[in-house]
Amino acid sequence: MDILYLLIPIAIIFVACALWAFFWSVNSGQYDDLESPAHSILFDDDEELIPDDAKQAARDAKVKHDSQQDG
């Protein structure tokens, strides 16, 4: 179990690094808005990245889905 003498200090160094990174991210304003990032990930605004063939299929599925909902 002597390995603990090595592992625990390493863990503490990791914690220190994590805290440093955390402080840096807070100070650079990444925590100023705690609401919108949670929503923005859900907005599929990446349509130009979808290959055209896949896009069409997705559209059709969506139209079908919509009309079911409307009905």
Added chain:
Amino acid sequence: MMIDAASEQVRSCFHCGRDVPPGSDFIAQIDGKPRTMCCPGCQAVAQTIVDSGLDNYYRHRTGSSSAPEMAGRSLPESTLAELALYDQPSIQKDFVHAVDEHRREASLVIEGITCAACAWLLDHHLSRQPGVEQASVNLSSHRMRLCWDDSLTSLGRLLAEIYRIGYQGHPYHPDREEQLLEQEKRRAIRRLGVAGVGLMQVMMYAIALYAGALQGMEERFVTFIRWASLVIATPVALYAARPFYVAALRDLRSRSLSMDVPVSIAILGAFSASVWATVTDSGEVYFDSVTMFTFFLLIGRFLEMQARHRTGRAGNALLNLLPTSALKLADGAELLVPATELTVGDRVLVKPGHTIPADGIIRRGHSSIDESALTGEYLPVRHREGEAVVGGTLNVENPIEIEISRTGGDTQLSAIVRLLDRAQAEKPATAHTADRVASYFVAAVLATAAGVSLIWWQIDPSHAFWVTLSVLVVTCPCALSLATPTALTAATGTLRQNGLLITRGHVLESLAKATHIVFDKTGTLTEGNLSLRDVITLRGSREEALRIAAALEAHSEHPIARAFRPFATEPAEALESHLGQGLEGRIAGRCYRIGKPQFATELCADTAPPPTPDQFGHWLLLCAEDGPIAWLGLDDQLRQDAVDSVRALRALGIEVEMLTGDSSPAARDVAHKLGIERIQAGVTPEQKLAHIRRLQQQGAQLVMVGDGINDIPVLAGAQTSIAMGSATDLAKTCADAVLLTGSLGRLVDAVLLARKCRSVIRENLGWALLYNVLALPLAAAGFIAPYMAAIGMSASSLVVVGNALRLSKLVRRRPHNQPQAQENDQASG
């Protein structure tokens, strides 16, 4: 199927969700389907959004968009000119930051953001404008950070783009207080992070230690793990927990004992004892308890702080009320200047529909002025030459020329803000139950600990330190100090989900104790704007009468005209406005008049005005050349659930009162309909404040509900104040809670939940005290091993938290006629 769906949706506007007036035809193609819109404004905004390929917005939004202030596509010249003012360096110097030669950076406050999709839409629409380098909207503060290249675009143009998609942008000047808030928030997040990471690490070591204690572990590893825990726990105890020490010191200096004192004693005591134990290699360590305790308490504080920051910001609200530009008259020429550059003695032209830039005296012309921002009354007041007008109010009917008499800090608006400051300073302090309990408790614990150590010193000096410590740890006020915050956090969260945002800690407690609820009338009990109540046709059809009336009112800025907006079609020709009388115009070659009966019937000389249908509300007569056509009844309608809510509040044993600046019979009428007996009509903000002061001195626990600027001093002066969601930002900032949905029924729910919350807090406190009272003698006698103390502490905390979770549902409303049952319930709680 599709057609069915379309006809289903005819009722409300696809963009803003308001009712679509029958017979109108505003359609926008969204997602390949025709969608109905309520007005050309919504249509233009929707079309702009779709045209710029951002129709995803409609898929993602979770609420209706706010209705645009003006038609989106073709912004009126005057708005564009006003926005272009922001390009002037003298204005920009206050809030625009030059990054380098061309790049500029500014913060804007955006109005009209309702959900995350709005932020997305603004981000994307602005990022696509040429010259924009970065646009990011902060959803919680409704602020946008904008970076652009000044050589490619201008701020005025970008602001116009914001208008075009249905929002409004204003420059944001952070004042000192707001910068402090920002720093406070960042510090709190850092502390929370340190405590959280520390908690997880120390817990892992603690599990090893506990397991070692049961199964046996080599002494050298125990010592080593203790040292590791010490290293991790130190920043938690010394950095993350600092706010508690600071507050405790402050309390001790002011000779009062709040919850912060036992919390600090517990954290510091347990920590230093553990350090001592580690260094001397004796006794027990409590690093896990220290970190866990700190983290839970910090979370509670953080959530409370976030709720407090969520409301509007006073400084900017005031800024928004005053216009940014004014038409200055110099040597006979009109000059558009920033309102901040006006000086006393300047002559200014105020066109109808524009806000008066500063306090002044009318030098030429006469008009009606909408003073609702100051007095809360929606009907404009007539002002003649030589009379004083107030900055921030709206000119409604005719162009007037005013001479500026006061600017900046001397204006009446600033005077109201000063009144607010005074009222806030004199606000009655609300003592927290927990703090009262805490002060006795702390005193008792300290006395006991001192006594125990003294006695043990006599019996066995070598044990004295550890027994004293175990007394302090056993009585560690974890459960006690969690008792109140957990209950408050749970109840606050529940109310927030149901549309009441609580921003100050004492609201739930004072709601539970409330004996009086005082309502403002306009905008609180009523909707706050005139709407068409009744049409009595004298001849012809109802639709015909409404069409003519709407055509006549089409171009008027008068609040009365707004009631006819939904029926708007083609405006009438040769429109003429007669001040305080009514309007005249031609439709299809025939002349019509609408307005006061006398005025309208003048058109058909031989007819006497027919008798007014009743005395309440406002009746307008519509007349053609050959006789009267219809009576149109306008009214400020009661909020939907006002009657029920007032009745329910009274059933809960709360006195309901109404305070209003309105002195017309309408005030009595509203009170009568709601069954409110105690009303004060026609009172000024000062009188309102004096009235609630009187009530408070008589021992009333008062809750004030209001919305306008005129209510602000009262809101600030009342023990508890609630602002309507539609209230001005300034009013929201001063209020302790904001009724987001505008549904008064939520107040009843809040009172019920607050009462339940009070009983949960009492149960929690009772349990925590009981536990301590039982454990204390055992610890003092030296029977309790430290691990037992730790388990007992955690278990009692869990009980408290579990009990608080009962508040995560609203209390079901009982039938109104059972006040007796509720009394009993409270007594048992």
